[in-house]
Amino acid sequence: MPKRISYQMTYDASLTDVAAMLAETDFRIAVCERQGAIRSDAEVTLEGEGKQVRIELVQPATGIPSFAQKFxxxxxxxxxxESWGSADRADVTVTIPGKPGDMTGSAVLVESxxxxxxxxxxxxxxxxxxVGGKLEGLIAGLLLKALEKEEQVGQEWLARR
Known part of the structure; x- marks a missing residue:
């Protein structure tokens, strides 16, 4: 049975500033580095009011339980x-090439x-x-940790602006 996760990242900045940060390749690379990537690449293509974001990263599989490491x-x-049709909403897909499964959903920005x-x-x-259910739980936990690191980098990034 698929596992759903939801995570909120809060930034002391306007929606315009956060959207601009998310369109910066250097920000995306900084997030990959904080997440412990061995190698990473990020590409952002602006399209009208939206943008297309593609991030590839490779992380070591250290600390992964043995049942998952063989996969x-x-x-x-x-x-x-990420496919941002506007400044405030994206469709998100995360895959592990050559492995069964994926993560799909959305990212939404709201200013108040x-x-x-x-x-x-x-x-x-x-x-x-x-083992699919066990792997889904493991991946969901890793993804939440990755989003926490992205939020930390984002807060630091915006504080310097």
Whole structure:
């Protein structure tokens, strides 16, 4: 059964400033570095009021339980794609190329009183009998930790502006 996660990142900045930060390749690379990536690449393509974001990162599989390590190997290659049709809403897909399963959902920005909240809602699905549910829980936990690090980098990034 798929696992749903929701996480809110709060920034003391306008929606315009947060949207601009999310369109900066250097910000995306800084997030990958904070997440412990061995290698990473980010590409942002502006399209009218929206943008397309593609992030590829490779992380070591250290600390992963043995039941999961045999599925991912020594490294985990992650591809995250965001399709922002406007400044405040994106469709998000995260995949691990060559492995069964994906994470799909949305990211939404809402400003209130000069503070912007980014809410990320994702559904994690792994199509492997018997261990799929365990892997979904593991991936959901790792994803929440990654979003926490993204929020930290974002808060620091915006404080310097």
């Amino acid at each position: 991912v190997g020594d490294e985990i290659h992650i591809v995250q794609e 009183g000069g503070t912007t909240t980014e809410t990320v809602d994702l559904t994690v699905k792994v199509g492997i009998p018997l």
